[in-house]
Amino acid sequence: MSWDFTEDAAFLALCDAYKESGEPSAMEFLAHGEGAFHFQELTQNAAGEGIDLSDSDALDEFQQEVIDSLEEMCS
Numbered sequence: 001m002s003w004d005f006t007e008d009a010a011f012l013a014l015c016d017a018y019k020e021s022g023e024p025s026a027m028e029f030l031a032h033g034e035g036a037f038h039f040q041e042l043t044q045n046a047a048g049e050g051i052d053l054s055d056s057d058a059l060d061e062f063q064q065e066v067i068d069s070l071e072e073m074c075s
Contacts, residue, residue: 003049006069010045014038014066015074026070030063039066 005011017034018026029035043053046062053059 003046003051005042005046005066006073008042008045010038010042011066011069014042015070018070018074026067026074029070030067039063042066 014035017038018029021029021034023029023035030039043059043062046053051062053062
């Protein structure tokens with residue numbers, strides 16, 4: 001993927017919300033409430049950048065990259 005989503009405003013908001021939530025699991029955070037909202041916004045921004053996430057494998061891979069980045073950068 002050539003788009004650096006970690007610089008996107010939606011990811012930065014997701015990171016801040018994850019920090020504030022106190023949730024230890026990024027995966028659980030993305031599955032509910034504010035985390036799900038920001039992740040959806042991030043996927044929409046990815047589509048705007050030309051990233052095709054219509055394939056479930058591509059979406060799963062993107063979600064795992066986001067989870068890994070949240071745990072690495074936002075914990």
